[in-house]
Amino acid sequence: MEELNIIEASNMPYGTEFKVKIDCYYKHDDACRIRDNTKLIAVNLQSGIKFKEYADIERASKTLINAKFIPLQKPVSFMEAINAGLEGKMIKVDVTELNEKYRDIENCTCVLNSYWNNCWSSIKCIFEMLGKTEKHTSKIINEGKWYIKED
Incomplete structure (x- = not known):
């Protein structure tokens, strides 16, 4: 699957879900705290990219800006x-x-x-x-x- 940057991800159709890869699990200086990096999921909404229930991010930082967004495939019948x-x-x-x-x-x-x-x-x-x-x-x-x- 292709990895998108935050701008490319925000240009995807609304409702697109992404698995998000971030370079760090916990980085105190940037105040980027994620409980479980493997379950970090985001969705593209009209109001911007929002993180789903697994994320606990205190403040957007350069770590988050450099994250890779991987579009999740939707299941079919x-x-x-x-x-x-x-x-x-x-x-x-x-x-x-x-x-x-x-x-x-x-x-x-x-x-x-x-x-x-x-x-x-x-x-x-x-x-x-x-x-x-x-x-x-x-x-x-x-x-x-x-x-x-x-x-």
């Missing part, structure tokens, strides 16, 4: 992903939230193992994966987050 896969595009499904929601505590099994989860695959591999998930196939299809790899 299962059928959109499958149709794109039939056209030869790579697709993936993210079931990270489902693994937490449906985790079988007794057997410690997951909806989808890490080999398949959130990895770009061909349509053939996706169908193989769905064939091996048995009792979780409908959950993956209906509740998973499906993505099409952008060129």
Whole structure:
């Protein structure tokens, strides 16, 4: 994914969400405090770029101005992903939230193992994966987050 500077990010369509990379986790001199840099998400609004719930930034600084904004891809429906896969595009499904929601505590099994989860695959591999998930196939299809790899 391309990394944008703050000006390029502010010129993206309203509602675009970004993962934000900042050079520091905590820098006392600049008063830039972030609880979890890996979850720092921003959204472009008409009033400017606003940070979502994970950010705790006391004051904009040169650290923030030099941040890199990576546009987040929006999930598509299962059928959109499958149709794109039939056209030869790579697709993936993210079931990270489902693994937490449906985790079988007794057997410690997951909806989808890490080999398949959130990895770009061909349509053939996706169908193989769905064939091996048995009792979780409908959950993956209906509740998973499906993505099409952008060129």
